[in-house]
Amino acid sequence: MAKKVKDPGFGYNSKKNAKDIINDDGSSNVLHINRKKSISDLYTYFIDISWFQFFFLIILSYTIVNILFGFIYVGIGIEQITKPKGNFIEDLLNGFFFSAQTLTTVGYGGIAPKGMLANFIAAFEAMIGLLSFSFITGLLYGRFSKPKANLKFSENLILRDFKKGRAIMFRLMNSRKTVMIEPEIKVTLSITEKDGKGDFKRNFFTLNLERNKVMYLPTIWTVVHEIDEKSPLFNYTNKEIENLDAFLYILINYHEESFAQKVYQIYSYDFTKLKTGVKYVSSASFDEEGYTVLDHEKLSEVKKM
Known part of the structure; x- marks a missing residue:
């Protein structure tokens, strides 16, 4: 029986x-409904998604942040970081590439902040870059070290x-x-x-x-x-x-x-x-x-x- x-x-x-x-x-x-979410859910989400999704989200976030700061630099005056090109797209690209250099702390030296406002924004962006890459490094370690x-x-x-x-x-x-x-x-x-x-x-x-x-x-x-x-x-x-x-x-x-x-x-x-x-x-x-x-x-x- x-x-x-x-x-x-x-x-x-x-x-x-x-x-x-x-x-x-x-x-x-x-399917969960009416579930309260917390900041720890973000870590779990990035640990459990596929590698393709993980790197896609990193690249997407990196691109969006640089585009956003590119618009900010154009908005405050692109002359505060480099000589204006007289074309919005080219000025935006200069702002984008300067943002990428600042975010990653590469700093090639070809473009540098000259005004006080640009320096404040660049300093803030550099801090965001350091925190972001520290978070990504922790996620990479967590994904590789997770017993599975x-x-x-x-x-x-x-x-x-x-x-x-x-x-x-x-x-x-x-x-x-x-x-x-x-x-x-x-x-x-x-x-x-x-x-x-x-x-x-x-x-x-x-x-x-x-x-x-x-x-x-x-x-x-x-x-x-x-x-x-x-x-x-x-x-x-x-x-x-x-x-x-x-x-x-x-x-x-x-x-x-x-x-x-x-x-x-x-x-x-x-x-x-x-x-x-x-x-x-x-x-x-x-x-x-x-x-x-x-x-x-x-x-x-x-x-x-």
Whole structure:
């Protein structure tokens, strides 16, 4: 008899075809409203966004600040930093480039503030530049030093005959070349079904696994849940399991050599990714010299049984 577990924080209420609460990359898929924001959210935001977004925002901010100060220098009189060109665009470009030199504290010497007002503005801009680049340096260090797992999961779940019964399986591997030390995994099954009143409700189950912990993992781990009498899926046929409105929520932790500490990763599977009657293709082989070769592109490859 399968034993239900208490709500792990997702809520029992649901609806037909409710979206996954956890994205494939482990990030939250919950929409927050009426949430108070703080200055610390800015640091978290810059740490978590992609590298492309990070550098795009830095370049965009850098350009906007220099354009703004370029207009300021033109507004107070471009003659306070250099000889006027008699053309607004050229004067603005001179103000822009002088701003860039001041902001970065380069100071080539070709353009220099001459008036008192220009000197005050340049001094203020230099302070902004020092603070900004200190902030960016801290963000760069935070992004590089943040402990992060780099696991790759198979794109699909499979449901197949296993031993004398059936089993649900998925695979995972370390995208880095390091060996995963003492990886441990927990899998929670969420099934959304109608109750007696016609409302959609979630039921949660902690799945028993063939192995939930190994000493170390240099290649691939196939995570197996046998569908026996204790499984919440025991009374479902294969076709019914395929059509379930269900998700697997996965939490895995292991010791990462790159950071010399334990790291965590979250992942989820929608049962629309379930394939039946197939098995995984081996992604590990040996070369002519006897070395084990791991093909990352075969992690999700399956073939009919």
